Structures are given as C-alpha cells and as structure tokens.
Amino acid sequence: MNSDRREFLKFAVGGAALSAVGAAVLPGDSVAEAAPAKSQHRWGMVIDLRKCIGCEACSVACSMENDVPLGEFRTIVSTYEIDTGGQARRATLPRLCNHCENPPCVEVCPTQATYKRDDGIVVIDNTICIGCGYCVQACPYDARFINPETHTADKCNFCVQRVDEGLLPACVETCVGGARIFGDLNDPDSEVSRLLQEYPTEVLKPEMGTDPRVYYIGLSDYLQAKVDGMPVPWSKEEILEGMTDGSAN
Amino acid sequence: MDPQIRGIIGITHDVLWGVGDVYYMFAIGASAAALLLAILFYAAGVKRLQRVAPVGLIVASALGFAAPLSLIANLYQSGRFYSLFFRTHLSSSPMSWGAIILTLYILTLVIMDVMVYTHTKGGQIAQPFPLIGAIAGFFAVAVIIYTGIEISAVRAIAMWHSALVPVLFLLASVISAVSLVVILGWIDRRIKKEEEKGFLGTLLFWTLLIDILLQFIWLIVFIMFGGRSVINIRQSVFQQHASSFLLVGFLLTVVLPAIILILPSLRRSWGSLLVASVLATVGAWVLRWNLVVTGQEMPKTAIDFNRYTLALTGHDSVLNLVGNIALVIFFVIVLEWILEMAEFEGELGKDRVSRQQGERVVDGGVAR
Numbered sequence: 001m002n003s004d005r006r007e008f009l010k011f012a013v014g015g016a017a018l019s020a021v022g023a024a025v026l027p028g029d030s031v032a033e034a035a036p037a038k039s040q041h042r043w044g045m046v047i048d049l050r051k052c053i054g055c056e057a058c059s060v061a062c063s064m065e066n067d068v069p070l071g072e073f074r075t076i077v078s079t080y081e082i083d084t085g086g087q088a089r090r091a092t093l094p095r096l097c098n099h100c101e102n103p104p105c106v107e108v109c110p111t112q113a114t115y116k117r118d119d120g121i122v123v124i125d126n127t128i129c130i131g132c133g134y135c136v137q138a139c140p141y142d143a144r145f146i147n148p149e150t151h152t153a154d155k156c157n158f159c160v161q162r163v164d165e166g167l168l169p170a171c172v173e174t175c176v177g178g179a180r181i182f183g184d185l186n187d188p189d190s191e192v193s194r195l196l197q198e199y200p201t202e203v204l205k206p207e208m209g210t211d212p213r214v215y216y217i218g219l220s221d222y223l224q225a226k227v228d229g230m231p232v233p234w235s236k237e238e239i240l241e242g243m244t245d246g247s248a249n
Numbered sequence: 250m251d252p253q254i255r256g257i258i259g260i261t262h263d264v265l266w267g268v269g270d271v272y273y274m275f276a277i278g279a280s281a282a283a284l285l286l287a288i289l290f291y292a293a294g295v296k297r298l299q300r301v302a303p304v305g306l307i308v309a310s311a312l313g314f315a316a317p318l319s320l321i322a323n324l325y326q327s328g329r330f331y332s333l334f335f336r337t338h339l340s341s342s343p344m345s346w347g348a349i350i351l352t353l354y355i356l357t358l359v360i361m362d363v364m365v366y367t368h369t370k371g372g373q374i375a376q377p378f379p380l381i382g383a384i385a386g387f388f389a390v391a392v393i394i395y396t397g398i399e400i401s402a403v404r405a406i407a408m409w410h411s412a413l414v415p416v417l418f419l420l421a422s423v424i425s426a427v428s429l430v431v432i433l434g435w436i437d438r439r440i441k442k443e444e445e446k447g448f449l450g451t452l453l454f455w456t457l458l459i460d461i462l463l464q465f466i467w468l469i470v471f472i473m474f475g476g477r478s479v480i481n482i483r484q485s486v487f488q489q490h491a492s493s494f495l496l497v498g499f500l501l502t503v504v505l506p507a508i509i510l511i512l513p514s515l516r517r518s519w520g521s522l523l524v525a526s527v528l529a530t531v532g533a534w535v536l537r538w539n540l541v542v543t544g545q546e547m548p549k550t551a552i553d554f555n556r557y558t559l560a561l562t563g564h565d566s567v568l569n570l571v572g573n574i575a576l577v578i579f580f581v582i583v584l585e586w587i588l589e590m591a592e593f594e595g596e597l598g599k600d601r602v603s604r605q606q607g608e609r610v611v612d613g614g615v616a617r
Contacts, residue, residue, distance in 0.1 A: 056258070081257055107341040111336040137406060142550045146265065208405070
C-alpha cells in the first residue's frame, strides 16, 4: 500500500509541476486552464464494497474539502437493507461521479462548460456554466446537482485540486476501511490496475454505454442499476428541518 | 426469489425543469405551429385561410417573442445566456442547436411581421412571399423538432428517451396552435365564416385523433416495457399521477375534444369548437407537464421518487409564469394594433375603417 502511494505521489507531483507551469503560462482561474496540456495519466477509482462499512466519512470529508452546500452531496454512501428469504443484511454503495469515458453530461452541455480532461477527470468550469441543468438530466448516476450557492452545475471532480498537487482525493484519504482506491489506470503497476486484474469488477448501469471509470468489487446485481424497493423512511426536507430547528440532536 | 430491499440512507433530487420550462416548450411549440398556419396564406396563398392567417401570425409572434424570456429566466445563471452564441457545442448538444435555431426563428418571425405589415394594401396582401415564408416555415419546424429532440436525447430518463417524443411534441404544438387561433379568432372576431371554422375544427379533430393513437402507443410502451423504471412508471401513471396522465392528460383533454368535434357540423359551431379548443390547449400543456416534470420525478438510481414543489415566487415560479403570460397579452394587443390585419380581410376591415373614420369626424367636430 505504502509503495503504491509513493508511486502515486511520484506521478502526481510530476503532474502538479506540469499544471503549475500551465497555470503560470495560461491566464485565468478556471479548472480547464489549470489542467495539464497532455496527461500521461488516466485517473480512476476502485471501490471495494467488501471493505466499506458505510460510515459516511467520505461524504463528510468531501463536503469539507469542496465546500459542498448543506443538503447536497458530491458523494454519498447509499445504504440498503436487503432481505433474502428472511435473512437481512446491510449493503452499502458509495456513489459519486463515474468520470465516464463517454460522459453524456459532456455531450449535452451547450457551452462546453463541462468537459473531460486529458487525464479522464470530468470537470465543470463554473465560470462558464449557465446553469441550464441539461447535464444534470443527462447523468444516469444522479451524480450532479445545481449548487444553490454558485448557481451552476456541481459534482465530484476527484478532488482535482488535490490530485493536481499530488494528493489523493479527500474521500480516498479519509476512508477508514481503505475501500476507496484511487490511481492511474494507465499504470499497470498501480493499485487500481492490480485490483482490476485480480478481482472481477462491475460498473454501475453498464447498459448506458458510458464506460465508467469507477469500478466496484462485490457489487450486487440488485444495486447495479436503479434500485427497486421500499424508499428511505424519512425525507431530506425532514432532516434539514430538524437540523435548522436544532432538533436533530 | 427477488430480495426485498429497503433504503436506509439515500438522497432524492429536486426536479430541475419545472413550470417555466414546461411553459417555454408549450409556448414556443404553439408559436411555431401557428406560424405554419399563417404561412399557408402569406407564402402559399391558400385563400380560405385569409382571415385565419393574421390571427395565426399574432399568436405566433406574441408567444414567440415572450417564450424565450421565460427560458432565459429559468437558467440558474441567466446573465450568462449570451455565451450560448459564442461557446457553442453543435456537435452533440441539442440545446446548443436550439440557441441558434431559436434566434433565427425569432428573426424570421420579425421579418414575417414586417413583410405582412408592409405588403398589406386595401384589405389584401399585394402578393404572397413564398421565399421568406419557406425560410420561416423551415425554422418553425426546426424549433418544434429541436425541443422534442432536446428531451428525447436524454437516455438517463426512461420516459424521455423515445423517438415518439418529438412526434408527440409536434402534434401537441399543432393542437395548441389551432386551439389558440380559434380562441383568439373568436375574441377579436376575425374568424367568422363557417368555412374557416370548419377548416380549423377539422384540422384539430384529425390532429387529436393521431395524438390519441400515439399517446396510447407511448403509454403502452412505457407501462409494459419501461426497463428498470417500469415499476416507477406504473406507480406514476396508475397511482401518483393517474389523474394527470389518464383522466386529465388523456381522456378529458385529448379524447373528449376529439369526440366533441366528431360531427362536421359541430366543428363549425362556435360553442363546440371553443370548448374543444380550450380542452385541447390544456391537453397540450398537460402532455408537456407529464413528460417533462413527471419524467424527472422518476428516480435514476434511488428507490424513492424525486419531488417537484411549485414555488409561488422566485426561480421557476408561478409568478414568473404569470409575468410571461402578461407579456404575451401585451404583445397580442400591440400586434393587433400595429399589424392592422383587419384592413385586408374585407367585411370586418371595412367595419373598422368606417368606425375609425366616424371617430375621426366626431373628434374633428369636438376640435372645431
């Protein structure tokens, strides 16, 4: 694990240096302009569901790192109770932007405010986004929302600000069970590549043809597409009301 | 045996495209189809539509000028709407095409208004203008098609991703345009002849019949073969939104007006034609509502439905809608006045001219 992280940091520091040069040469502060001109990397994530305990530390770390407004999430661990013939078990499913190879959100964006970088990370330039919401509709994974503070589309960007500096995404860094593994899919020696070779992996909604770059180990068929079942017994509105009333505790 | 799954932690999203977007699709569709009606006379010279055409042009212009403002107001970054013109994404985004098509459509609408205004002499247009009409007609059809494609291009929403959607939008556009022309033609008393009412009634009847067939097919396909969303679609159509889909959206506003207009004599009667037109207009709205808003309520990943709350004020609210409708009424009044369509439609025109001349004499008398 440690050697992999050192490998990761070695590559990422190189990328950060490139991006720093890019940022110095190119004016402006948008994500697009800060991205390396041509990346050798193809970032991806493997989520080992056998190790996920559903603690939501990743959701909290993400919200803290990216200043995600209350009530919205760039990543969340959906949690289910699955009852098979009287035997109930708990299943967790961390959800986030899948940074698809063929992202439908990028296709429909009318101003090209959302785009895929050379390293595969799908980002939004919120200085360009007009807030039409078309990308939110097009995403099959419910990974996007309109940020009520910036009034633009928002979603997970693999903590691009950290990755470009040679760090891991906040959710990966904080994951207590080590269920989230981030790395370079182009590097055959990276941990993500090794996991993809060693274990059978699944992606969400493969029928959509989006070719996600977030892979799951141990994903149940029942959770792979839209989940059919009984809904969560409480609503977001009720929880938010409780928080603002101070009655949540 | 399928397991029972219960959600413990999960989120649902708010519906993004609400009443303002439904209104835009309704209004721009009605505008474009009404322009097609007007073009039949102004460009193709179909004489029987001489009195219908000016009403069509007023409906097309009033809705066409006001509706895009609703669209801009519904962007979360409205002030950046102009970037649609220089940051285009024409290779794959229907919305990017739409920005260009819509602009050219409005431009041709203005040109049509000016042409009709300048070519009207003694109650007749000097000569039809087929080239301008053909260009305007092309962009009118393009506007209707792009709004349908914009919706049907979204694979992620099962209810939207169907080749039938643009066709349903086209039919709903024709239905709303004919209905609004009937209603406005009755209000401003331009449409009088049995022949004109009969033409509009017959057009409405046959369009409604085709709409019944296609809506039926569309519903059957989703109810029976909606893939992983089929459970939610059945819940929505038969339980949560049964009144909106089946009672109001289908029986009362599509089937009933078609039944009302089933006899040719009833198509020429103001009473039946107006009732059918009002119902059909509501139907054209409800179709968009069921598709756009209810379609978004279908969960993509979660178990529970997404929610739509109709706001009274603020972004995408009832107040926005009322404001835009007020603007449409304002445009109708201004266009009625500016275009002076009555001048070239004979009897009513003569009435108005003589009335205006009488008023001038009276005014002159007062002045002396």
